[in-house]
Amino acid sequence: MEVSRKKEVIYVTWYFIFILFAVYPVTCVRTKEKIYIELETQSACFRNLNATHQVGCTSDIAGNVGTIHYIQSEADFEWILSVGMHSPYVAVLNSEDFTGDNVKKLYKSERVNGIMVINQLLNTTVSLYPQEGFSSADICPYDKYGMYANDSNFANCKKVLWNPTGTSLYFQDIGIPVIALSDPTDVDAVLNKCYFPFNLPINNQSRDFPVCAAEMKSRMDGAVDSISCLRRTNRIALSLSIPQQFCDPLGDKNVIVTMKDTPQNGNRTDSSVIMIAAKLDSLGLFQSEYKAADTTVAALVTMLATAEALWKRKEDIRNADDAKDIMFSFFQGEAFDYIGSSRMVYEMKKNGFPQKYKDGSATYLHKIELKHLDQIVELNQVGHRNDFDSLWSHTDPLSFHKVSDKIPSMRETMVKFGKAVNLTIQETDEGKPLPPSSAQRFLKERGDIPVIVLTDHRENYTNKFYNSHLDTAELIDAMNYPPEANASTKYKYITRQAELIANLSTTMARYLYNASTNREPTDEVLNDLIADPMTVIHIFPHADLYTNSVACFFLVSVDAKQPFPFYVSVSSHTSEITQLVYSLMARFTGEKTNSSQSSCNQPKNDKRYSYTWMQGELVTNKDGSSSREGWCFQSLVGYTDAVSPAFVIDDYDMLSGQYSTWTESRWGNNAIGVRLFLIPSQGFQASILVVGLIMLVASLGLVLFCNIHSDVIFSKRSFETASSYSPMT
């Protein structure tokens, strides 16, 4: 009897073990991977905050789930917004359909839980670019922080509506996740593995379960507005974990270079510094999708090429006492209510510009105050020259009567030098205001600075994609290679835009030379002051000029980040584009010294010059190996802070509207991500639950069974011995 019971027990146990292995074949795929397709994309829209609002996107804490629906026609909008059975939806849009109106229609609907935009060309029938244009900025950009904010004639773009394609999408609290699909495998997964096989309506009927859905996560930590989130970040709290952080002020560094090295005890008279300026940043809805070709890059490259040309004749200016100094300024954070320029003006007023005199015994650069400025020439968008390749010079009508003696001659000289290289520069109509520009922040504080802003538009922007992810190099003819071009011919091919930029740089260099020395440049000088189109095309990645001019560690850090993010980002980080412009300006305006890498440092007693280490040209050694020769450049290039004074001034009233108050919300390590999965029917889900419960009860029974018969199952003795003696029975 005893023996037969034990045999039974053993059989039952083996039976269970057999079932266990029969049910779970031995493979090593995690259940999670069987259920989800994870998308690569990290190009999510995120959240920024200012003194009064939160803008941008966020998801719920666990992500937003919605059935995928690909919008190909007007009927699909209808489907998502009212007809479809499987709401909430995640709308997938072609880039062409990603317009302000469509996006607003979608995100305001309760039935939409997320939006994806296909940020690449699928086939030739759809375009990447919406016909009506798309700019994520306002129609009247940065008006409230410009010089016309309180002017009854010019405020709110009364005279000229600068950015008619503006959707203000960047500045709306969208509240659901929006991402760009820039990776072909992602698009394939969403459309071909998800939407077409499972969701595409058949005969205008919703498909049966299972349907394919996306879980979109872009959870933001900061909320309400900058005032609240900074207060929360800075509060002293009793907490066992690390302090919670909610947001950080936006900011970076401005890059500046002066021509002369005038020391602090030297002589700098009023109106003796010519400033040429451009901005370093732009904005766009999606993280890491900042093309900014016309918005930022065209002018930036012009500035760099101008510097290279102009510094060939630096001695003429440096050695002439009566020649005016020339300062190149690159402003960061201009897309967020003029962070860089407003900080520079603030520093100039506070007398701490460009260097703070920390050490009494050292030599610093002479201060530059607002009164020292002789004129400002600013380059805005210069890439989209629609009207006969013409550029337009804008001036400020409010200050015109104070500077009416200088502006006409400035314009005249510029036009003259332009003509010599086939560049037309025309005047805009009298009485029209300045377009949104950094110079406005200077005019706001000192209304009698002669200012010319050069742009590619006469009135409203010729660029229909100003400050957006679609402001691409293709649209400004910067990539118009001949069809048969290979990598090496492309490397040397001077594109149409490069030629235009080079001509503008030549014009600028000659203009600045003339404005500084007040002399008619001789033919020899004119020949020197020609910008090299090669410089223009080789400034950007994978060209020698670029590779040689940066330190090795820099290459490592940016390789993963191309194209460069033109978003200003938070102030604790100096963005790659800022570092690159710094390095290139050091190369163009500095002098190579013989220092080694370890001695490539600023001496203690002279703080005027900076010393920049670059990895230099690739040289072949005697033994055939190659290495970088390493260069140390001494130059007058410098960084100045580009963090809004709002975060610097004690007890600043954030609501005063004087300075930019933009911050960026923090997000956690895994806060951004998208994955696809199938949603089964309610009945199927219920049956899974029931099976699970049955399993639970069965396993409880099994455990109970094992527990009762543990003496037999776990007996150490052999069957026979165990049966002869058992203390439990």
Add this chain to the structure above:
Amino acid sequence: MDLKRVKNEEKLVLCRKYYLAGFFILPFLWFINCIWFFNEAFRKPEYPEQSQIRTYVIRSLIGALVWMTMIIAWVAVFQVNRVSWGIAGEMLTFVLPTGKE
């Protein structure tokens, strides 16, 4: 501590101590007191100290209930009004929620 092994007089002392300690803003002690001595006070056969123990248990129970009502009321009021109280509400918060007001 196993009350079975404690003498009746000691039980009374213990119950009294818990009861008195509860007055120092320690309602949890009252709560424990009534659970711990509930059997002693109401279910055991009578013994001389029992009536006193019973009094302490009942008072502890009342105290604990009053406190619980107060705490629940406060939590409800706080959760409902935290946002509208603004900075004051924030100062009273120990763990701030992320991503919302």
